[in-house]
Amino acid sequence: MYVAVKGGERAIENAHRLLAHARRGDQSVPELTLDQISEQLGLAVDRVMSEGSLYDRELASLAIKQARGDLIEAIFLVRAFRATxxxxxxxxxxxxxxMRxxxxxxxxxxxIPGGQILGPTFDYTHRLLDPSLAEGFVPEVPATAEASTAATPRVTDILGRDGLIESSPEAEDGASVGDLTREPLNFPADRDLRLQNLARGDEGFLLAMGYSTQRGYGRNHPFAGEIRFGEVEVEFFAEDVGFAVPLGSIELTECQMVNQFKGSATEAPCFTRGYGLAFGQSERxxxxxxxxxxxLRARELGEETLAPAQDEEFVMSHSDNVQATGFVEHLKLPHYVDFQSELGLLRKLRKEFAEANTPDAMKEAAE
Amino acid sequence: MKLSSIIDNLNAASSVNQVTLHNNQQAQRKAAMAVLAHAEAGEIAARLRNLALPEHQDLRTPESGLVMLRGRIGGDGAPFNLGEATVSRAAVRLASGEVGFGYTLGRDGEKARLIALCDALVQSGDFGAVVERDVIAPLREQLMIRREQAAAETAATKVDFYTMVRGEG
Incomplete structure (x- = not known):
């Protein structure tokens, strides 16, 4: 039950003023700039863009600053902005x-053709805290080598040439692309909608779900066929211009998972696949x-659906951290009347219980 | 001159999309836009300042909006919606009639306007060559240098496997 609660205006105003003060912290310490956040906390910016579902480094940096580094709060701010x-x-x-x-x-x-390219990675670091980073660290100039002009085909394309892996689903003629920001979600959901949901889903939630499949809850024997990160060009067909206009480039991470094979009496066995794509450098x-x-392709592939990660309604309904935090955190808003009614009911039940258990009542019951 | 409506020109887009880029000027405009979209507004403005620009006016004042970015299932399959990006656009008309369009990622409306101006100039018989020489070509060269540097740094992290023969340890 909802009732208007009035009377907290001044407290709220002052609380926000105090928040602004706490956000700034000790004012003898220099203020963070958006460029500093974008350049030096780049992976946090990538996460806020992915889960905020809006590619704009500057806005994501502002959101991180405004949210005091609370990334889910920052994602919430970005989602609210995109609606404007x-x-x-x-x-x-x-x-x-x-991709470059x-x-x-x-x-x-x-x-693989094009080679294994490590790029900027935490892999193979020793995960020891580095005191030299605490202050005044100047990194070495990156090493360079002659760049190959050879193409870097996707590993799945190479496997696909020999028919060893299933091909990607083709678009059906005239089929529209599902958009969960425009139409309410219905189940069962097609793979385009599932991927859109996962692309903006909470990294922690997806990590736990993915991990659960590895531990046996819906096991499907994955290999990381390929992970690539880099820049891709974006084009937009503008009808006033009359052709697909280049908009610039964005950074993306793509993961092609190669999974256990499937075959039937009529089809030769081949590997199956799972796909991941997100803004920025977002490998996990x-x-x-x-x-x-x-x-989530269990149903399509005729597998038993017993595990949480195979249940699309469960996964898709709980992957969005803005929805999740909204419902969890609303519990701290005033529920005074709800609680009063529960309290009234509980008192009544306790009174009835006490009356039923008085020595007189017990005796009557015994007789 | 008909401009795109403010939202959702998706349907129109998919039907006209199949038209091949046979027009030479169209390919040239697209190539110029591909360079300009990667430049900063200040860099474009600085190069345009050295030109004696013809009279021009805003046909569409700069505005910001969103474009839904699409990927493909498995990298090469049916499209899906990945998430949106901020995009700015503008349109400029030269006194001689050429209409230029500017579209770019981000919220820098001035950059979209400068791209639109360059696009109009690229189409103009009097300015096409000079804008290519003094604006687009130098920016393209800068872009290529940045890309080559990045590619060289990336190449240094390529793994060279070698096999150890047993017993040689």
């Missing part, structure tokens, strides 16, 4: 095969997403 702008349309689908790769690894083939996110995408 008109939508011009949808881009042409990006071509991740033509900054990192590209495969755990399935050592010698895209790997988890690919595991969950594959798990």
């Amino acid at each position: 702008l008109p939508r011009f349309g949808a881009s042409e689908p990006v071509d991740t095969g033509a 790769v900054q990192r590209r690894v495969s755990s399935t083939f050592k010698d 996110k895209t790997m988890s997403m690919a595991l969950v995408d594959r798990a």
